[in-house]
Amino acid sequence: MSETNKLSAAAAEQAVGVQASVQDANAQLFASLMNAPNKDPSTLSAESDGADYQKLVGKKFISPAECDKLVAEGKDTIDPKNTFTVNDLPKNHRYYQEGDMITLDMDETRLNVVLDKVSSVCQKVYRG
Numbered sequence: 001m002s003e004t005n006k007l008s009a010a011a012a013e014q015a016v017g018v019q020a021s022v023q024d025a026n027a028q029l030f031a032s033l034m035n036a037p038n039k040d041p042s043t044l045s046a047e048s049d050g051a052d053y054q055k056l057v058g059k060k061f062i063s064p065a066e067c068d069k070l071v072a073e074g075k076d077t078i079d080p081k082n083t084f085t086v087n088d089l090p091k092n093h094r095y096y097q098e099g100d101m102i103t104l105d106m107d108e109t110r111l112n113v114v115l116d117k118v119s120s121v122c123q124k125v126y127r128g
Helices: 003-035 051-056 064-072
Strands: 093-097 111-115 122-127
Touching: 051 111, 051 122
Parallel strands: 093 111
Antiparallel strands: 111 122
16 A cells, blocks of 8 residues: 555544544534423523513514614604514514524523514513
8 A cells, every 4th residue: 555545544534533523522412402401481580581671571573674664654753662672672682483493502691582473572581
């Protein structure tokens, strides 16, 4: 076997070893995620569940695009008693409609706002 072939064979063995290590790490990560406790938003403590933002439940969310449309139509005021915008949310937030696919990463500082799919009315607010 030539020197070049020996080096190629060694590199191929090393690549297979690295790939196996990555697969093992991914399997361990998947197993840990599958066994992680699932936090039910209703069981979180008051200081971590976004209690200050529970007032948004029942209000209609006005998206940035809808705000722009209202401004373009000359309607530059929004009823704060019945609606809210991203300006009413903390910097670290995400909003999504019921049934949307979302990442399962846990971030205790992130406020999650769950909206009704049809009316965009806030259904639930929680941290995670």
